[in-house]
Amino acid sequence: MSVSYEDVINAYALIKKHIINTESHYSNILSEITGCKVFVKYENKQHTGSFKVRGALNKLLSLNDEDKKNGIIAMSAGNHSQGVAYSAKMLGIKSTIVMPDNTPFDKIRKTSDLEAEVIIHGETLNDAEKYVDSLVKKSNLTKIHPFNDELILAGQGTIALEFIKEHPDIDTLLVPVGGGGLIAGCSLIAKYLNKDIDVIGIETELFPALYNIYNNTDYVCGGSTLAEGIAVSHIGDIPLNIIKNNIAEVLKISESSIEEAVSMFLLKDKVVSEGAGASGLAAILENKEKFKDRNVGILLCGGNIDPRVLSSILMRDLVRKGQIITLSIAMADKPGQLGAISKLCAEEKVNILGVEHSRFALDLSVSSARLDITLETRNNNHAKNIIKKIELLGFSVIVTNTK
Numbered sequence: 001m002s003v004s005y006e007d008v009i010n011a012y013a014l015i016k017k018h019i020i021n022t023e024s025h026y027s028n029i030l031s032e033i034t035g036c037k038v039f040v041k042y043e044n045k046q047h048t049g050s051f052k053v054r055g056a057l058n059k060l061l062s063l064n065d066e067d068k069k070n071g072i073i074a075m076s077a078g079n080h081s082q083g084v085a086y087s088a089k090m091l092g093i094k095s096t097i098v099m100p101d102n103t104p105f106d107k108i109r110k111t112s113d114l115e116a117e118v119i120i121h122g123e124t125l126n127d128a129e130k131y132v133d134s135l136v137k138k139s140n141l142t143k144i145h146p147f148n149d150e151l152i153l154a155g156q157g158t159i160a161l162e163f164i165k166e167h168p169d170i171d172t173l174l175v176p177v178g179g180g181g182l183i184a185g186c187s188l189i190a191k192y193l194n195k196d197i198d199v200i201g202i203e204t205e206l207f208p209a210l211y212n213i214y215n216n217t218d219y220v221c222g223g224s225t226l227a228e229g230i231a232v233s234h235i236g237d238i239p240l241n242i243i244k245n246n247i248a249e250v251l252k253i254s255e256s257s258i259e260e261a262v263s264m265f266l267l268k269d270k271v272v273s274e275g276a277g278a279s280g281l282a283a284i285l286e287n288k289e290k291f292k293d294r295n296v297g298i299l300l301c302g303g304n305i306d307p308r309v310l311s312s313i314l315m316r317d318l319v320r321k322g323q324i325i326t327l328s329i330a331m332a333d334k335p336g337q338l339g340a341i342s343k344l345c346a347e348e349k350v351n352i353l354g355v356e357h358s359r360f361a362l363d364l365s366v367s368s369a370r371l372d373i374t375l376e377t378r379n380n381n382h383a384k385n386i387i388k389k390i391e392l393l394g395f396s397v398i399v400t401n402t403k
Helices: 005-015 028-034 052-061 065-070 079-091 105-113 125-139 150-156 158-166 181-193 209-215 237-243 255-267 276-286 307-320 337-347 380-392
Strands: 024-026 037-042 072-075 095-099 117-120 172-176 198-204 249-253 295-300 324-332 351-358 368-376 396-399
Touching (some): 052 079, 052 150, 052 158, 079 095, 079 105, 095 125, 150 158, 158 172, 158 295, 172 276, 198 276, 209 237, 255 276, 307 324, 324 380, 337 368
Parallel strands (some): 037 295, 072 095, 172 198
Antiparallel strands (some): 324 368, 351 368
């Protein structure tokens, strides 16, 4: 089966009554920061918080009665599992999801809550897929692949169909790339709606599978990434055949840019994004000159981020901006030293978040002590001023958290 833009249009006709036509609009604040006109498709507000339900629904609605009766199976450690489980529950189809044993508890729980049978098997998705294939043969189940499937990628393309129809002035579309299903479907319909649009793939530098193909490089895929939704080490054969003819280029982005983009979405645009969902914004932040004055569409394709990870990102952002600093201060072990620091902080309107005072640091003389203190300041300049004033009091200061 070859896939065309018509398949995306047909997919939309099939699934549109079951999905949310998620909002999209021009972001004034992100445009001011980046120097280009940024349009965002907020797919984090889709059912299950991700675009994945689009492809899953298109696939499941296309099954015959016998396949529906036998049940379906998928492997996933993230959004695909929830998209499949949600769609199966809505259509009354029994679903089984195989997840590797490093899958976060939160994702396992959310998938189980959607009435899927969750099986934990293997250390990687490849291990999980091998087990899925064995169960397909044993129980005659239908495998729902996350990206290497014509119906899946046609369903994923409906996000671009909605987006570009609502914002026809978009001249550049940035699409996150994992296994290739999303960008394959989006590129088909995007080039049909506007033959001059540039569709650009975005990958994390830790998993540059498509980048390697396009640039004849051999970067190793692997590592721990904030954008786990696009941490895929190979591109599916089916989407690759489509991608080759429809996209302009592939960009790889750093982990620090992804982290900055997640923080920026929350603090500036007031929305929650997971790492993969922020990859388009991260690409703009890394390539401001490239996209300057262009009408750039980005897909905030998912918002399922671990709350603890998000909390860490926000705290790290405060550190980068100098709004939270931790200082290690060497001082004489005598009365009044702590009081002098406390008085200075009060005078400078600095909030003390944490204090640890030690007399037993072996790198100091027996008559000295060390104060480790975490402070909240207004910004980097305020932080530098505080450090200078502490040093003017005669203390030795080391900043222990830096950019």
